[in-house]
Structures are given as C-alpha cells and as structure tokens.
Amino acid sequence: MCSGHPTFREPNTLSNLNEVKVKHIHLDLTVDFVQRLLGGQATLTFDPLHDRVENVVLDTSFLNITAVEMDSKQLEFHLADRHPAFGSALHIKLPQPVVNKEKQFDITIKYTTTERCTALQFLEPEQTVGKQFPYLFSQCQIHARSFVPCQDSPSVKLTYSASISSPLPVLMSALKKGDEPSAASMAGQPGFTIYKFEQRIPIPSYLIAIVSGNLTGREIGPRSTVWCEPEMIEAAAWEFADTEKFIATGEKILTPYEWGRYDLLVLPPSFPYGGMENPCLTFVTPTLVAGDRSLVNTVAHEIAHSWTGNLVTTKSWEHFWLNEGWTVFVERKIIAHLHGEPQRHFSAIIGYHALTDSVELFGHDSPATLLTPDLSNIDPDDYFSTVPYEKGFNLLYYIEQVVGGPAIFEPYMAAHIRQFAHHSITTSDWKSYLYEYMKTNHGDEVVKKLDTIDWNKWLSSPGLPPVKPQFDTSLAQVCFSLAASWKKAKENGENDYAGVDKEHFDEFTSLQKESLDKSYQLSSVRNCEIQFRWQRLCLMSDYEPIYPKVCELVTKQGRMKFVRPLYRQVLNKLGVGRGPKFLNQAKNGSELAKSTYLAHKSFYHPIAAMLVEKDIGIASV
C-alpha cells in the first residue's frame, strides 16, 4: 500500500526509526508558570522492528533529561552534540538486546523543557487579552522534539494519553477524559488540577498539542466548541458559527469525520501561524476574528486537514505538499460547494499571487521551489513557503482538468482518503495509486491523459508550475475594474475615490496613496489581510505615513505570514529622514526593522523570532 521498503530515508530525524517504532506516549507533566517549563515524565511504548534491538535513539531539542528507566531500572543514556537544526539525539542503551520483535517494551524518560524550548511559548499576563493570567501554548510542527522525547517524523504514527497538572485549564489535541484535584492541591499547593486526555487515533508527533490559560468555551455546533479567553468569546463564537457547515461539507466530499470533536482554540496574538490542524482542537490566530466572517476560509483549511494531513500524512517533510497542496485543494472544494465555483477560482487567483511571491523571494531556480525538495541537512522551517500549498494545489487542479473534471476527480479524492487513511505516504505512493485508480475506474483512455503530464517539471523542477492555470476571473474582474476606475479618476485629476465602489478590491494599482487612504481610511482597516496588502503597497511606494501602522501590525500580532514580509520589506527601505515620532530615527530601513524587532523580541513565538532574525540578519545568540 505504501512505500514499505525497510529503511526509509527520513532526512529530518535523528531517531532510529528503522529499528524501533513508537506506538504510544503517555505524558505525566506539570505546567510550571513560575519557571516557565513543563516537567515530569513521558512513557514511550515501542515496537521492535528487528529480532535484535540494542539501542533506542530519540529526537530531543533543548530538553533537560534527568533519568531513563525500563522496568523500574535506571538505563544508561547520553545526549549527543546538538545538530543546529535537528536538536540533540538521546541515545539509550537497553539493558539487554530485545530479541523478539513481537514483544513491545516501555521506556520512561524523566525530563523538563527548558527556556530555549522552540515548541512552547509561555506568555506573561500582559501578553494575553485579559492581562490577568499567564498562558502556555505549543506549536509542534517540526518542533515536537522540544516538547517531548520522540521519533519526530511524520512517518511514525502513535496514540497518546496525558495527565497534565496545572493551576489553569488545560486542553490538548485529544479527547478530554475528565479532571481531578491534583496531589499538589491535596498537598496544599492551591488550585492545581489534573486534566486527563486520550488520542486513540494514531497521529504523527507534530500533531501533539497543549494549551493552558484562562480559557472559556462556547458550543458552536453539535461537535464543536470554540475556546479562548473570556474577553473574546462572544466575537469568536459569532465569527466561527459556520464551522459545522465546513465539517459536513468535508464529509460529503470525502469520508466520515473520524476525530469525534472538532473544537477551535483562538490563541493570543503572538501565535505564529494562521491555523494549526491539531486534531480535535484546531489552533487559530486571533487575526481571523475580523468581525465579518471574511477570513474563515482558514478554518475550512484546518478542517480539511482532518482528512488530508491528519489521516493521510506525508511520510517526510520532503513530501509536505501531500499535506498542504491537498488540503488547499479540499479547502477550496468546500468553499465551492458552499459559495460557488467562482469563489474557489477567486481564492486560487489570490493563492497564485502568493506562490509567485514565494518563487520570486527564493529565486526561480531555487531548490526550495521544488514540490518535492531535498531536505538533507536542511531545516524545514527555512524552506517553509506557499510552494507546497499553491504549487501542490495547482498540480491537483491541473490533473482534475486533464482527467475530465470534477465528475471524475472528486470520487477519486474520496478514494485517495480511503486508500491511505492512517498511513504516511510519499509522492511516489500517491502517484502510483492515482494511476491505479484511474485505470481501474476509467480505463486506459484516462491513463493516456495522465501520461501527457510532465511529471518531472511538476514534481522535481524549480520555479512556477509548468502550466499556467486558467481560472474563472469573474470575481477578480470586479477588482480589476475598481483599479481601472481609480486609475481613470487619477488621470482625470480627481483625488477623492470615495465614490468608487470598494466592495471586492484585492488588487491595487500604483495610485496616490494619500487619496486612497483619505477615501477609504485603509490605514485603519481592521481586516489583517487587507491591512497587510495595503501596507506592502505603501512601502513599495515609499508612502512614509504608513510606517507607524507597519510597526503596529508587526508588533501587535505575531503571524509570520504578515510579520516576515513586512520586516523584510522595511529592512530593504532606504532612509526615512523624518521617521515617525515613536520610531527610532532610523538612518535606513534596516535599522528601523532591527530596532523595532529588538524592542519587541519577547513578544514573538520562538519559531517566529528565529525566522525573523534570519530575515533581518540578526544572528541568534
């Protein structure tokens, strides 16, 4: 069914996953908001893969390992020297070789996270909305090894259970199994409670997730609750009221939803991504709470991951497009089923612009623009971009046209899920089944059509897709007409565009920014997607009054989709002679970018901090 060759090459783990496989992890941890760490133990259950296993090697990163035990006996262990991107391998010597590959065995590791942990962000009360309680959240995609010792590879799928002791409510990417006063509270430490969880569906380590803070929940559907700080609950419950429609549409297109619950967690502003598809509990940025439900496509994306990514999983980050390209494709199918095909194409046009931005940023010949890049000795975070999302979407969009349209392709989508659910696959596995399915269900005619696709150009060549997609531009045309009317107004010497309908604008031409700003108050628009595009346009046009708004946007929320391009753009700006009053009088953009970042460094999630520092050339200490 999947590439089953015994020694799979997984470039971004240091674990010996070809000798043993982790099948279950039990976490017994305490949240320490004072020392800003998680501490306790993890018990890992292993399947030997050979008849003689002498060692276990696990991924860790910035963990403090204090003891390793097996059958209550202390085991010898050591942490190898740190790999700059992949962390420190934990080598564990088994007391005697495990000689029966049918015999599972447990190892318990006592540890704490440390202040350099890249998977967790501890927030002080003032960094939260309510400003009264501390907050902890995780982001484990490629950083699980900094949360728990594990085989940190999407090729390994494991169940997990947890008992988490905390003074504040705890949620995880699992089903809740009740809570009880913790020994700490019984021993007099006030307010600690033990929260219990179980994830019975095997998942890759990157989907282990935890949050603890002043959380409240509001039911928004038959299997969904939205969770956030009390101050946001009304706005969040209204914003995400259509969640059940997305889930039900996903089931209609694909297969039944298997995860039980689909809850949403709205995080504090420093959350570094738009959303993270943690099973049972999607994490989302508060920038989606726009007040008009205009940005909920991201929730459709995260829901789509319940099938593509969380059930059918990429076997390594080199095939990340199988997670993200497929999920963007399913997301846009959900949008089409609910709001019509033109909306799917409008979203695809916006996505293609984002793909072009990434390819231009990396360079058209960059290996980072391959759909299946070689990640040997590469930190995947450095290759993260819209390429796996949008080049992957466009490959599937092109195949759908080649084979004969949705009537043929949509049933195949459901078959793909049924074929690979609960497995991790490579691009080769995916392609082999695509051919098998089309031959079995549609004969050699369609197979011949598949053979017309230049697979090497699509899968293994840099740059933009080899075939420029043809999309329905009916919705985009509204924007083009709006831009043309602004241009005409400018040519006629008018400088008040207020009379021009702004309903759908998403495309700007080079116009008088002051006039646009005066006509539409764009610098005060709450919608981050519009604000982000407006600010980038203004920076391109050296519209200096935008600088305070740029520094506000990059320091009031930490979503890298917005923060990284704006920092990069300011970095490359020439001097602003009369810098705005509260910004350092930067001699040039690079000082403005660096001084703004350094003044707010503690606000950002560790992953965002690391990548912004690389973007603006601040060597991490």
Ligand SMILES: CC/C=C\C/C=C\C[C@@H](O)/C=C/C=C/C=C\[C@@H](O)CCCC(=O)O
């Ligand atoms: C080609 C391989 C590139 C990367 C490998 C995999 C993971 C990279 C690591 O950086 C983790 C990324 C996590 C992303 C999580 C959520 C995104 O889908 C959000 C997209 C952007 C946004 O909306 O903010």
Ligand SMILES: [Zn+2]
């Ligand atoms: Zn995604």
